[in-house]
Amino acid sequence: MKLLLKSGRVIDPSQDIDMVMDILIEDGKISRMEKDISISETDSKDSMKIFDLKDKIVTPGLIDMHTHLREPGFEYKETIRTGSEAAVAGGFTSIACMANTDPVNDNRSVTEFIHKQARLAAMANVYPIAAVSKGQRGKVLAEFGDLKNAGAVAFSDDGNPVTDSGLMRHALEYAYSFDMPVISHCEDTGLSSGGMMNEGFVSTQLGLPGIPTIAEDIMVIRDINLAGFTKTRVHIAHVSTAGSVQAVREARSAGINVTAETAPHYFTLTDEALKGFSTSFKMYPPLRDSDDVEAVKEGLRDGTIDAIASDHAPHSSVEKDVEFEYAANGIIGLETSLSLCLKLVDEGILTIGQLIEKLSVNPADILKIPKGSLKTGSDADITVIDMNKIWTVDTNKFRSKGHNCPFNGWELKGKAVMTIVGGDIRYADFKL
């Protein structure tokens, strides 16, 4: 089946394209992209589907480079199937999933299992991120070479920091020798342990133990120093503080190979949101204050922060419908991420092109996966966005098993209305 996407505004930063064009998809690939593709006589209704995408935006398939799919081990929270269904519903054609499963993805068999489950689900492309250390215990490196050959795209102990600086150094050097990124969860546990929320005036009011911003900043600075000293590269996960943004900015201008991502909640919410003790606002790193939110926005605007990832972290009510102190960290994000990101365009912080870079082109570059472009011949991974669609977040309608969403009930503007993966329509919010 061929697909012809007509009259959409095609935005592909990888080719510097922003114009109304038609795209023809054949055999799962982008075969033509031109001003006006006419339908030849040989194409019947049975062999080609045509979509009029006037007033819609057509972009390279979005990539969420930081999710937790919970399988294997925590299938009651999410599975690779439900997680990748949530992904395409949110406009993501590719997602990378973290290694903190049970068993941990620290060996070939788990990486291969994830690939197999993703193939069976046949929704989004799923790229496993393997653990830095065996069991994510921070003692012994995982088998990076074997994991790469099995199909891992990066290494991360996300959920936990790599506390031992010597081990982190070796991880950066060894991963670099395989041309693979290390994604760092930056947390100085000496400063953060026992903490429940951002340390500041709100934590003082609520009587909850705080997690200071410096718990993040110090580790970001350590990892930047390690990457600089070893002449390797590091990717900083979920940046939430002004200090981290500034550290990455300075490192970049000093020529150190560091990239960074943030998540939509870090530019959308502040720690004021915790005043009702709702566990839907509990995550790591915690929501910060308005100065940090402004710094994250500035980091996005000036390019210091390369990517936006949801840090989709589903939990069941067993972990969330409890006292705030006992609740698990994490919120879901795959089905709200794009709409929250589009607010940045509305606010004039990013152009739509810059946003697509952070949601597709740059994540593909960082993970070195052959995605993030609509070049002729590339996989037909495409997201179609309706910038004006108003919708109300309702977790009961989510594909994700998780309901731990701080945005439930919010009215949002802009949404993915069609998600195409490998030339196959995996999601459409209209009747096909």
Added chain:
Amino acid sequence: MKLSRKDMLGIVDLPREEIDLILDTAESFKEISTRKIKKVPTLRGKTVITLFFEASTRTRTSFEIAAKRLSADTINISASTSSVVKGETLIDTARNLESMNPDIIIIRHSAAGAAHILAGLLEQSIINAGDGAHEHPTQALLDMLTIREKKGTMEGLKIAIVGDITHSRVARSNIYGFTKMGADVAICGPAMMIPRDIDRMGVSVYYNMEDAIKGADVVMMLRMQLERQEKNPFPSLREYANHFSLNRDNINLAKDDVLVMHPGPINRGVEITPEIADGPYSVILEQVTNGVAVRMALLYLLSGGRK
């Protein structure tokens, strides 16, 4: 005038007029506890449950006596005797209690926000009897009643609160209450026990006891809660007592008619020396007496009573 709320979760959102209402009501209830027959029929037929997930003698007993003097039926549940030890969640416990149609549930819990969970879930009135390091509103109300009785007003008084402010729900509720009533509040303690940005609550911060209590009308000592300091504990009780104890030397820095207060239980010889705890300035036991009156007032007002 009536209370404008279903629950009593904290002082933070309690307007000054409602504080006055509760204190006025408490004053009028005080007399009941001095009668020969210490019981009035006001809350006859009402059921009050105390649900305590943390150890307490004073507060739980005080609530129970308050309810009984108003003729309510009281049931006491403590964590060790409840299903909590069998792994039941707070929400399930609450829903089960709700099914038995009580009128008021009084909860103490080590987790901040626990009373808020119940308040959002249940139709019953919820009284927060202490949630983690967050709030302990009835303690603040009884402290305010005690000061008002002795000083006539809180307006313009200098009140020093000394101790582990970080872990103290009493400190937070009292800071909200005292500042609303027009007092100047000074807090004091070892640097690591002063939480970040607390000056934004409208208090002045001291790290030196002498500076904090100089000229004070009220000095409130908090219990040094060593058991709450799992991580990076304070060097020793001896070190603490050397620097943050109220004793017969430093008490002279306060006003001549200073009130010495303590929410209890006191650690004699740690934050307060025995001669000060038992001395002429101490109103520690009057605080306890006022606790019953304040809780009677609150139970009455939350049940729809009016002044």
